Amino acid sequence: MSGPIAKDTILAIKPYVPGKAKVPGFAAPLKLSANENALGCSPAARAAYLEAATSIHRYPDSRAAALRSAIARRHDLDPDRIILGAGSDEIFSLVCQSYLSPGDTMVQPQFAFAAWAIAARAAGAKVTSATESNYCVDVDALLEAISPSTRVVFLANPANPTGTLIPFCDIERLHGALPDNVVLVLDAAYAEFAENVPGYEDGMRLARTTPNVIVTRTFSKLHGLAALRIGWGYAAKPVIDVLERIRLPFNASAPAQASAIAALGDEDFIERSLVLVKAGREQLAALLVKAGLEPLPSAANFVTALSRRDPAAAQQIVSGLESHGVIVRGLANYDMGNALRVSVGTQEEMLIFEQALSSLQLAR
Numbered sequence: 001m002s003g004p005i006a007k008d009t010i011l012a013i014k015p016y017v018p019g020k021a022k023v024p025g026f027a028a029p030l031k032l033s034a035n036e037n038a039l040g041c042s043p044a045a046r047a048a049y050l051e052a053a054t055s056i057h058r059y060p061d062s063r064a065a066a067l068r069s070a071i072a073r074r075h076d077l078d079p080d081r082i083i084l085g086a087g088s089d090e091i092f093s094l095v096c097q098s099y100l101s102p103g104d105t106m107v108q109p110q111f112a113f114a115a116w117a118i119a120a121r122a123a124g125a126k127v128t129s130a131t132e133s134n135y136c137v138d139v140d141a142l143l144e145a146i147s148p149s150t151r152v153v154f155l156a157n158p159a160n161p162t163g164t165l166i167p168f169c170d171i172e173r174l175h176g177a178l179p180d181n182v183v184l185v186l187d188a189a190y191a192e193f194a195e196n197v198p199g200y201e202d203g204m205r206l207a208r209t210t211p212n213v214i215v216t217r218t219f220s221k222l223h224g225l226a227a228l229r230i231g232w233g234y235a236a237k238p239v240i241d242v243l244e245r246i247r248l249p250f251n252a253s254a255p256a257q258a259s260a261i262a263a264l265g266d267e268d269f270i271e272r273s274l275v276l277v278k279a280g281r282e283q284l285a286a287l288l289v290k291a292g293l294e295p296l297p298s299a300a301n302f303v304t305a306l307s308r309r310d311p312a313a314a315q316q317i318v319s320g321l322e323s324h325g326v327i328v329r330g331l332a333n334y335d336m337g338n339a340l341r342v343s344v345g346t347q348e349e350m351l352i353f354e355q356a357l358s359s360l361q362l363a364r
Contacts, residue, residue: 009102009124016114019329026325032343033329035160035190035236035302037224039276039346041259042269045225048262050137053254056098060254066259071232074264081234083243084252084254088216088231093119094243096153097216099183100125100155105149109137111162111334113187116154125151135306136164140173140353146178154302155176155186157203158194161341162336163298167199175206175213183239186215192222192270193277194299198199204234211236221301222273223263277301280344284353288342291317291357304331311338318361324356 019033040046064084072079085091092115102124108116108126109134117127125147130141136157144217146153155174158165175184186203194200206213214235218225224352230252233243263269284303285295293305293314305312318330329341 007124013118013121016118017333019320020327021321023325024095025117029322029325029327030345030349031152031327032345032349032353033327033341034226035221035341035343036226037222037301038344039224039225039269040347042088044262044266044269045259048258049145049228049255051164053259055203056252058254059250060252060257062249062251062297064252064257067252070261070264073176075234075246077204077208078237079352083233083235083240083247084231084257085210085231085247086251087229088187088233089115089119089253090229090247091216091231091233091243092116092154092185092216093122093188094246095185096120096123096125098242099151100172100303101151102310103149104151105144105147106147106152106154107150108154109156109265111135111143111159111336112154113156114226115266116187118309120152127233128290132162135162135304137170137271139166139170140182142174145334146182148287150182152178152183152185154185154187156189157167157200158190158299160187160300161188161304161329161331161336161339162301162339163190163198163295163304164296164307165299166200167196167202168205171201171203171206178212180212182212182214186213186217189218189221190300191217192274193301197299198298202307206234207234211238214239219263221275222270222274223260225256225263228253228259230256230260232253234360238257238331276346277344280350283346283350283361284342287354287357291311291361293317293340302341304336306336307338314338314340320360321353321356324359326353326356 023029068079096119100123106120130145188202191202218231288305
C-alpha cells in the first residue's frame with residue numbers, strides 16, 4: 001500500500017520555519033528573535049491564568065463573550081463584530097478558507113509574514129507579492145498586482161519582518177482603489193507600538209465603516225501572552241458571520257480568555273512595556289549602526305538591520321552572536337538574506353547583546 005496521498009497544493013507549501021530557541025552549549029541563551037515582550041506578561045494576567053487553571057476540566061465559553069466585551073470596551077467597538085482566534089494566525093486561515101478558492105489570488109507585499117501565504121495556498125489559491133520601495137509597502141505596486149482573480153489582500157502595518165509602516169492615508173487610498181469583492185486584511189499585531197507615530201492608524205476606522213476590511217490584533221506582543229495563542233479580528237457583521245461558520249468551537253482556552261481580560265486592564269504593565277520598547281528601539285538602532293549595519297526605521301518592538309555592502313555579513317553576525325549565547329533572527333527565509341532582526345530586551349538583556357556584538361567587532 002502506498003498510503004494516503006495529500007493534495008498537490010498542500011505538498012507545495014513550504015513549512016513555516018520558526019526562529020531558534022536553543023543554542024548548543026548554552027542552558028539559557030538570550031532570545032531576542034521572536035518579538036516577545038521582554039517584561040513577560042502582566043502580573044494580573046498571570047494571576048488570572050492560575051485562577052482559571054483550577055477549572056481546566058471545564059470547557060471554555062466558545063463565544064468568549066466576556067473577552068469580546070472587554071475588547072469592545074477598550075477599543076470602543078461592537079462586541080458582536082469581534083472574532084477570537086488561537087492567535088491572529090487562525091483568523092488569517094479562516095479568511096483564506098472563506099474567501100479564496102482554487103484559482104483565486106492573494107496579494108501581499110514583497111516582505112510578508114509567512115503565515116499568510118501558507119493559509120492562502122492551503123485554500124488552493126495563488127500568491128502574488130508586490131515589490132516594496134526601500135523595504136516599505138508600496139501601495140501603487142500592490143494596486144498594480146491586483147488582477148481579476150484577486151480576492152484577498154494582506155498587509156501588516158507596522159510590518160513584520162521590516163518594522164516599517166505606511167500612513168493611514170495610504171491605507172485609505174489602497175482600500176478605495178480595490179474592487180468591492182476583495183477583502184483587505186490589515187494585520188495590526190504591532191499597532192500599540194506605533195500609536196504615537198504621526199499619520200498612523202491601525203485601520204479600525206475602515207473596519208468600522210466598510211464591508212470588506214478586517215483588522216486583526218493579538219495579545220502575543222504588547223501583552224506578553226504569546227504562549228496562550230489568543231488573537232482577535234474586527235470586521236463588518238456579515239464577514240464575522242462567515243468566519244464564525246468555520247471557526248472551530250472552544251478555540252480560545254479559558255485560561256487564555258481570563259488572562260487576556262486581565263491584561264487589557266493592567267495599565268501600569270502596558271505603559272512600562274511601551275516605554276521599554278521606545279527606548280530599546282533607539283538603543284538597538286545605535287548599536288546596529290556601530291556594528292556597520294543599516295537599521296530600518298521601526299515602529300514595532302524590534303529593529304531590522306541591513307548589510308548592504310556585504311550581504312553575507314548579516315548571517316555572520318547572527319552566527320557570531322549565537323556563539324555568545326545570543327539569538328537574533330536571520331531573515332533569509334523572508335528573502336532578506338542581507339538582514340537580521342533583533343527584538344527589544346530589558347536593560348540587562350540589551351547590555352548582554354551590546355557586549356556580544358562588541359566582541360564580534362573586536363574579533364574582526
